[in-house]
Amino acid sequence: MIVIYPGSFDPVTNGHLDIIERCSKKFDKVIVAILNNSSKKTLFTVEERTELLKQAVKKYDNVEIDNFSGLLIDYAKERNVTTMVRGLRAVSDFEYEMQMALVNKKLYGDIETLFMVSSGEYAYLSSSIVKEVVMFGGDVSCLVPNVVEKALKEKLKGGQSK
Template identity: 50%
Template structure:
């Protein structure tokens, strides 16, 4: 069975990586869906975000990284995917993600959303926080892999 873990991943964090690694233990194929949200302003292009994720999971044959625009459920229908993976950090995340799960189920009756709670040490990490810490010269070792730190340095230099 295959599942999809959608997100912006601008950039991918250790929290995302933890959810991906844990979810990949339960599925034959885990698709990381790098998406565009018209309401967000991105630091990295969609192709740069895809590349950073591919670098991280180059040795895991179960993980495939794709980019797409439009509704997640349309992509799922086209590729015969029925499971959505979502990571939860806080109660606020749950409120939003529960609403999205119900909406996706309404749009695609076969869609099921599996929630994976973040590991405690990653519960405060977000891509927005990573970018803010970096913009003030903060240390990112605990938040993102080295190749992402390097990409941030290159992007902001």
């Protein structure tokens, strides 16, 4: 079975990687689909996020990194995938994710959304928290892969991005 794990991944965190690793063990192929939403302000470009994710998941042979614009269900149809995985950190995530799953199901009857509960050690972790910690000079080495930590420090400490 092929699944899509969609998100903005701005930046990818160890919580995201936990879900990716667990999916890679359960499914034949995992497509990590990065949302390219031009109306949303992101720290990293879609190209930068793609490269960071590729580096972070290179040890998984069955994980592909891709990006999409527009509706997720249109992307799923284009890729001929009928299952997506969404990570849940807390009950508050469930409410939003359930609404999205129901809308997606209404628009594309073949789509199924599987919810994967975050590992306890990452239940608090979000990309927004990571960016805030870095902006205030905090250590995020235990929250993101090394390649992401370096990229964050470069971006948020006045370094020039590629």
